[in-house]
Amino acid sequence: MPLEEPQRSQVMKSAVIQLPGLNRDRDMIAALTKISGKAPHTIWQTETEIPDVDLIVIPGGFSYGDYLRCGAIAARMPVMAAVAEKARKGVLVMGVCNGFQVLLEAGLLPGALMRNASLRFVCREVKLEVANANTAFTRGYAPGQIIRCPVAHHDGNYFADAETLARLEGQGQVVFRYAEGTNPNGSLDDIAGIINEQGNVLGMMPHPENLIEMAHGGSDGRALFEGLLGKAA
Amino acid sequence: MIKARVTVTLKNGVLDPQGKAIGGALAALGFAGVDSVRQGKVFDLELEGSDKVKAETELKAMCEKLLANTVIEDYSVAII
Numbered sequence: 001m002p003l004e005e006p007q008r009s010q011v012m013k014s015a016v017i018q019l020p021g022l023n024r025d026r027d028m029i030a031a032l033t034k035i036s037g038k039a040p041h042t043i044w045q046t047e048t049e050i051p052d053v054d055l056i057v058i059p060g061g062f063s064y065g066d067y068l069r070c071g072a073i074a075a076r077m078p079v080m081a082a083v084a085e086k087a088r089k090g091v092l093v094m095g096v097c098n099g100f101q102v103l104l105e106a107g108l109l110p111g112a113l114m115r116n117a118s119l120r121f122v123c124r125e126v127k128l129e130v131a132n133a134n135t136a137f138t139r140g141y142a143p144g145q146i147i148r149c150p151v152a153h154h155d156g157n158y159f160a161d162a163e164t165l166a167r168l169e170g171q172g173q174v175v176f177r178y179a180e181g182t183n184p185n186g187s188l189d190d191i192a193g194i195i196n197e198q199g200n201v202l203g204m205m206p207h208p209e210n211l212i213e214m215a216h217g218g219s220d221g222r223a224l225f226e227g228l229l230g231k232a233a
Numbered sequence: 234m235i236k237a238r239v240t241v242t243l244k245n246g247v248l249d250p251q252g253k254a255i256g257g258a259l260a261a262l263g264f265a266g267v268d269s270v271r272q273g274k275v276f277d278l279e280l281e282g283s284d285k286v287k288a289e290t291e292l293k294a295m296c297e298k299l300l301a302n303t304v305i306e307d308y309s310v311a312i313i
Contacts, residue, residue: 068299068300069302072299072302076298076299104304110304112302112304112305114247114250114305115250115251116250117250118250119250119251157250159247159248159304159305160304161304186250
């Protein structure tokens, strides 16, 4: 099935953060380019300024070889101060997989991601429930919609203290949940993705960028990016 | 020069699947009576200078900012 060309008014300006050891940056760049019609800026870890964009993405991989803790070293690189500053100003920020781990380590989202309960690296497809469809990232989905999405990680076991967890649940900050018994990592409350209180910083373990066209075997991830285009229009 | 050891451990109540697997392996080796294993990290540091009070303050700051994730981990600092 040929991809629809995005309308010019929908062109979204985006930036992809690059760090040594990330390996899903090219997938993310391809998805953003195909869906928005405009290639994202690529921002190296030592940069201290990020251009004027609608969306900043920290993609997946193994930044700094997962040394110390996943995302811990990356979160202390100069570019992350610039990401935090943009986030404060309301720019949309999305961290996928290792990018989610980086956002947690940087303190831009609450909680932590621990080693999978199985102790195994999981690389498979899961089902996700869109637990909150009223965010900039999920407006392309229906509330409670179940979508397919690939995961590939060793440390996706979300943990937060009881008080934080109650706050996340109470305020609708749990955006994606593993559904139909597909929780691959032991994550508390089947949490797969959360958003900050302001609603502009999303972290998720699954990879929507890897399910955007029929050549991927499905396109359930596409609505996330298309919803963001609506935001920027 | 000051030598220091920083120990980082998981907080009580945080599940430790790695520690649990290690406990299982110990039992498989015949070590009976191991009720619990919790895995942690040790960092040995060598610091310039000789001011131990200053070093301890510095080490705690290092823990807060990088060595420990205080969401899930506790730390202790010892000058050795």
